Amino acid sequence: MHKSMIVAIGLTQLTWGEETAGGHARVALAVSSSTYQAGKTLQAAVSIEYEPGWHGYWVNPGEGGMKTEVKWTLPPGWTAGPLEFPVPHREMTGGLSCYGYAGKILVPVRFTASADARGDVQIQGRLSWLACNDKGCVPGEAELHVKLSQGAEQPAADAEIIRTACEALPQRDEKIATTVVEKDGNVKIILTGAGHLDLEGAEIFPFTEQALDPGSPILLKKSVDGFETTVKKNEYAKGRIEKLDLIVAGPGLKKALLVAWKQKG
């Protein structure tokens, strides 16, 4: 076990997690305000910085890998939303295709204070992840913690970068319609109504595990109906694909898209 190098990553008023137990990453919990209001939501973010040469995984890790998870210990009555991961990228670990991250990422997460919350509180979390390179994998675990006091919102030093991270999250576009057709072991995905967007060469990242084969990048091409791609069905798919939740991201897109499709009937 070795200590990670301290790297200036732009988080100022953060609380670093304790020394990580392996994991080749430095993690921390940042808040947009060090004060909370009862019954209201507080925007925070988990910062994960993987050491050079190592990468971690998205919610759909692809083949192999392991998703990053957190177990929160919250004050009574408080709730936490899900970790909202940024757009991943696709890479190979040995012979396996995976979806994940290298370098530093900020993962927005929201906490909602209980209606009768009062005084100083502490939020704790146990983050667990897997970092891999071509030679092997190392699991990581770290405690995240932040102290909050009750009071009017005061933007903390990290408020700005957390806001930027939130804005970069994929978002739904109500104008876009999705069709999914299965045929001969392949899955064709067609997006229509996206004429106002440049989706040529945009890449699809599926949240939904074991639906699409991750063996190659899933890239959209312009077609008669809009933009489409055909990808092999995941060999572990159980029967017909009932739903697909996707991220669409590409150089022509200012904001990544969130696409949700469900089988009709």
Next chain:
Amino acid sequence: MSIALTMHQLNLKQKNTMMTAKNMFTALVSAVSLSISANAADVGKPAPEFSAKDAKGAAVSLAELKGKVVVLEWVNHGCPFVAKHYGSKNMQKLQETYTAKGVVWISINSGSKASGSFTDNEAFLKLSSEKGSKASHLIADESGTIGKAYGAKTTPHMFVINKDGVLVYNGAIDSKKTTEPADIATSENYVAKALDAVLDGKAVEIDKTEPYGCSVKY
């Protein structure tokens, strides 16, 4: 990946036939281009043949194991997913339970020297003994021939072969894709279920799952 395989390692059926250099090259290229994502080991079909020397120098061949139920376990003790099952003694218990029922359990390390995950026979024996492995055989599959024949992707990656040499399970050891030993107790162990079924003459219900683990380092 080195293509400098020797004639000895090619393990061709036509070993005794005179081969031209061109034939050798073609066979070599097709052997190394076998993608690990090809459906090399299909459930319901005869399991791919292999023969090798185990870490003690004994000859092991699937053909000669007809009449026995066989488990293939891809292993790499440097992998945290393997450590999950060995540190908790989960894997050793499975090995012990089922070898006692006549199952032949073969632990295989498909790792080349170039990839850094090769373990020589002596080291493999020592490490396995230290971990309390109850496997019947250990095979250091340095060339990756057996791994690629089966499409072994991760460590662990588990295969169950019935007495007739048919592959009846291909996939993960259990249902939770984590490195956390505490998850074992609440996971469904697909290998135990498959073995119980096949030893009982019943069909294996869950015969294919996505294996989880570190990538096999060919």
